[in-house]
Amino acid sequence: PYHNSFLNQVIRHCLRLSAFEGIYPWHRHPKSDELFLVVEGQLFIDFPDAPTVCLGAHQVLTIPAGQIHRTRAEARVVNVCFEELGADTEFVSDQQG
Numbered sequence: 001p002y003h004n005s006f007l008n009q010v011i012r013h014c015l016r017l018s019a020f021e022g023i024y025p026w027h028r029h030p031k032s033d034e035l036f037l038v039v040e041g042q043l044f045i046d047f048p049d050a051p052t053v054c055l056g057a058h059q060v061l062t063i064p065a066g067q068i069h070r071t072r073a074e075a076r077v078v079n080v081c082f083e084e085l086g087a088d089t090e091f092v093s094d095q096q097g
Contacts, residue, residue, distance in 0.1 A: 007080075014085045023072040027091045032084035035062045041077035046070050055079075068092055 002020040009015075017039075026048070036043060038055045045053045045061060047069050055061055063069055 009085060012085050013082060016081045016083075017078070018081060019076060019078045021073050021076045024070055025091050026068060026070045026094065027089050028066055028068045029063075029083065029087045029089055031065055032087035033062055033065050034087070035060065035082040036071070037080045037082075039078040039080060041073060041075060043077045043079050044072045044074070046072065 001022050002018075002024070004016055004018045004020075007015040007017050036045070036055060037060045038057055040057055043055045045055070045063070047053075047067065053061055
């Protein structure tokens with residue numbers, strides 16, 4: 001249900017290709033922005049303090065460093081992610097109570 005592959009490195013950042021279905025847990029990247037570009041399907045990005053964003057094919061969203069979020073897909077989604085190489089990921093408790 002979840003596959004994440006390293007594609008390439010640009011200076012101190014990396015490009016990853018992800019294909020998944022389901023929910024990725026609540027987390028944040030304390031020191032790295034994270035950019036999502038959807039290739040196929042719909043990617044939902046939930047925030048504990050803001051409305052959910054739904055990205056379709058060819059749509060992009062950047063999540064600022066430190067912002068708590070989770071990604072989810074009701075059906076298979078393929079997306080490209082651009083972030084700092086070796087970015088820390090901190091998982092946080094359930095943000096929905």
